[in-house]
Amino acid sequence: MTSKQSYHVSPSGHYGDFGGAYIPEMLYANVEEIKNKYIEISNEPEFQAEFHQLLKDYVGRPSPLYKANTLSEKYGANIYLKREDLNHTGAHKINNTIGQILLAKRLGKKRIIAETGAGQHGVATATVCALMKLECIVYMGAVDIERQAPNVARMKMLGATVIPAESGSKTLKDATNEAIRDWINNAETTHYIIGSAIGPHPYPDMVTRYQSVISAEIKEQIQEKTGKDYPDYVVACVGGGSNAAGAFYHFLHDDRVQLILAEAAGKGIDTGHSAATSILGTKGIIHGCMTLLMQTPDGQIVEPYSLSAGLDYPGIGPLHAHLITTKRAKVYAATDDEAMQAVLELSAAEGIIPALETAHALAILSKMDLKSEDNVVICLSGRGDKDLNTYLKYIEEHKIEL
Amino acid sequence: MKSIRQTITDKGQNVLNIYFTAGHPTLVSTVDIIISLAKSGVDLIELGIPYSDPLADGLTIQKSGEAALRNGQTISNIFAQVKEARKSTDIPIVMMGYFNQFLQYGAERFLKDAYESGVQGLILPDLPMDIYQNEYQSMFEKYHMEISFLVTPLTSDDRIHLADQLSSGFLYVVSQSSITGKSGDLSDTQRQYFQRIQDMKLTSPQLIGFGIHDKKSRMEASQYAHGVIVGSAFIRALDGSQNVKETIKDFVGGL
Numbered sequence: 001m002t003s004k005q006s007y008h009v010s011p012s013g014h015y016g017d018f019g020g021a022y023i024p025e026m027l028y029a030n031v032e033e034i035k036n037k038y039i040e041i042s043n044e045p046e047f048q049a050e051f052h053q054l055l056k057d058y059v060g061r062p063s064p065l066y067k068a069n070t071l072s073e074k075y076g077a078n079i080y081l082k083r084e085d086l087n088h089t090g091a092h093k094i095n096n097t098i099g100q101i102l103l104a105k106r107l108g109k110k111r112i113i114a115e116t117g118a119g120q121h122g123v124a125t126a127t128v129c130a131l132m133k134l135e136c137i138v139y140m141g142a143v144d145i146e147r148q149a150p151n152v153a154r155m156k157m158l159g160a161t162v163i164p165a166e167s168g169s170k171t172l173k174d175a176t177n178e179a180i181r182d183w184i185n186n187a188e189t190t191h192y193i194i195g196s197a198i199g200p201h202p203y204p205d206m207v208t209r210y211q212s213v214i215s216a217e218i219k220e221q222i223q224e225k226t227g228k229d230y231p232d233y234v235v236a237c238v239g240g241g242s243n244a245a246g247a248f249y250h251f252l253h254d255d256r257v258q259l260i261l262a263e264a265a266g267k268g269i270d271t272g273h274s275a276a277t278s279i280l281g282t283k284g285i286i287h288g289c290m291t292l293l294m295q296t297p298d299g300q301i302v303e304p305y306s307l308s309a310g311l312d313y314p315g316i317g318p319l320h321a322h323l324i325t326t327k328r329a330k331v332y333a334a335t336d337d338e339a340m341q342a343v344l345e346l347s348a349a350e351g352i353i354p355a356l357e358t359a360h361a362l363a364i365l366s367k368m369d370l371k372s373e374d375n376v377v378i379c380l381s382g383r384g385d386k387d388l389n390t391y392l393k394y395i396e397e398h399k400i401e402l
Numbered sequence: 403m404k405s406i407r408q409t410i411t412d413k414g415q416n417v418l419n420i421y422f423t424a425g426h427p428t429l430v431s432t433v434d435i436i437i438s439l440a441k442s443g444v445d446l447i448e449l450g451i452p453y454s455d456p457l458a459d460g461l462t463i464q465k466s467g468e469a470a471l472r473n474g475q476t477i478s479n480i481f482a483q484v485k486e487a488r489k490s491t492d493i494p495i496v497m498m499g500y501f502n503q504f505l506q507y508g509a510e511r512f513l514k515d516a517y518e519s520g521v522q523g524l525i526l527p528d529l530p531m532d533i534y535q536n537e538y539q540s541m542f543e544k545y546h547m548e549i550s551f552l553v554t555p556l557t558s559d560d561r562i563h564l565a566d567q568l569s570s571g572f573l574y575v576v577s578q579s580s581i582t583g584k585s586g587d588l589s590d591t592q593r594q595y596f597q598r599i600q601d602m603k604l605t606s607p608q609l610i611g612f613g614i615h616d617k618k619s620r621m622e623a624s625q626y627a628h629g630v631i632v633g634s635a636f637i638r639a640l641d642g643s644q645n646v647k648e649t650i651k652d653f654v655g656g657l
Binding site: 020021022023024025026028029030167168173177180181184185187188282284285286287288295296297298299300301 | 453454455457458460464468471476477500501502503504505506507527528529530533551552553554556557558561565576579580581
């Protein structure tokens with residue numbers, strides 16, 4: 001079954017009304033070079049061989065698809081967890097950084113920069129830079145450096161320089177601004193590894209392609225487990241949206257599969273402390289692409305809020321903006337508290353401590369209208385080690401008995 | 403009022419365009435700064451619209467924008483301030499902002515309000531040239547808004563010609579591959595790049611900006627173009643100022 005609408009990027013870099021490349025001239029040459037070469041380079045047999053070898057031997061792919069029996073019983077459906085948390089470095093982010101580092105090498109770049117929110121993308125970038133012996137600079141919001149200390153330490157051990165972003169809300173948006181400014185200043189030597197399905201074309205498509213290994217594997221694994229090569233639902237959390245883009249990719253045009261996004265409501269959608277972009281956002285430009293973002297009528301970007309550093313972003317990838325506005329994907333929002341409940345629930349029920357970002361995808365299960373025969377795949381995008389400080393603090397403050 | 407382009411070509415050389423952020427250091431200072439700059443002999447004024455996420459700008463302009471936004475600056479208020487300043491001066495004024503601001507305000511409404519307030523030109527560094535050509539050029543022409551596109555050391559000759567052809571104000575020659583606010587002496591690479599552009603015999607007058615911060619850099623760069631744009635250095639001067647009028651007199655006098 002296929003839908004008529006296309007959810008792939010157009011030659012001009014658009015997803016319906018969204019996408020494009022709205023960048024200052026200083027970045028034009030770099031973005032143009034990547035645009036002209038990324039597909040050709042990524043399709044080279046040698047690139048493909050190296051990419052898949054590294055995904056297998058270094059990352060540990062394929063990641064398992066695990067049937068979560070306790071959750072299944074509780075929510076009255078067949079719940080499968082796509083275990084991206086078991087990847088090397090603990091999240092899906094490394095799929096993309098492996099792809100982009102191989103691209104950067106072929107473009108002859110000597111220096112790598114990245115932005116990071118929760119630190120997972122920063123760690124994944126620092127890791128591949130150590131592997132490939134390339135200089136690595138990671139921009140991270142000062143607030144995030146505070147709340148994701150273990151990942152900061154990991155990046156440093158891996159040889160990366162972590163530079164705090166002190167502007168604005170000192171979170172992911174500001175780290176991205178700083179990374180873009182660095183790129184402008186070092187355009188000729190540097191490749192910018194964007195970690196999410198955001199940024200100017202071709203970044204959203206490039207990141208989605210490197211992450212699409214997630215849905216390619218789901219297709220095979222769900223066939224093995226259920227006899228059907230598609231699930232009824234794919235559920236993923238969304239900040240910028242790279243794990244969701246990867247988990248959806250091979251099902252985008254399969255109408256039998258319902259695509260579900262979980263965004264961060266923060267303290268509640270109407271509290272003024274939220275990152276629920278699909279509801280609070282309007283069409284505009286952030287970080288070089290047209291998409292949905294939280295902004296004032298004058299076009300000033302509004303500072304978002306989520307307890308989860310990885311979802312604390314005022315925009316959403318242009319693919320997702322297109323999926324949402326065409327109603328191909330449905331969005332649910334989960335608050336900080338709901339996400340924390342999901343963290344505790346998954347830890348106790350299945351023996352898996354998820355990342356706080358990922359927990360938003362688990363938290364919306366109770367809001368979905370599931371039937372007993374439904375096969376639901378949740379992208380378990382990352383593990384919770386990095387969030388232990390946040391978790392322990394929350395448990396203490398809320399006097400939760402473990 | 404004389405157009406931006408006419409003003410630059412009439413003077414022919416050593417044109418001085420001063421940038422500052424509207425609403426910095428205080429909300430009400432904008433009108434005074436415009437009038438004082440005009441009196442001090444500056445040829446053009448570039449009025450920055452403060453933005454939450456100015457990707458092409460260094461720390462100085464970022465901070466001035468944050469201050470202006472804290473002071474409550476809005477796009478409508480900037481138009482009102484230009485209108486007020488227009489009672490005292492007819493110095494050409496170009497506004498510089500980011501494409502999202504232009505879009506959210508509403509493209510046609512922006513151009514109409516800008517025109518009616520006395521703004522003559524616009525610089526939107528993240529507006530792609532093809533989008534301008536396909537969607538906005540006729541609207542700009544309707545409101546007599548002179549647009550200026552940027553070229554950098556990494557811009558190909560073909561694109562320089564396109565930017566030249568599409569610019570109706572001046573061609574903004576970005577002096578180095580960087581964000582705003584870097585200072586230092588001009589390098590040989592920069593001189594070669596300026597020479598390359600000068601040798602192209604372009605139609606639009608050219609102003610060199612980014613990193614022009616004192617008399618020496620102004621004089622050197624002015625040999626290769628119609629003039630220069632000074633921004634961050636002026637904002638830093640305003641930051642430490644007790645008396646805006648005196649500061650402007652001294653700053654412009656020192657250039």
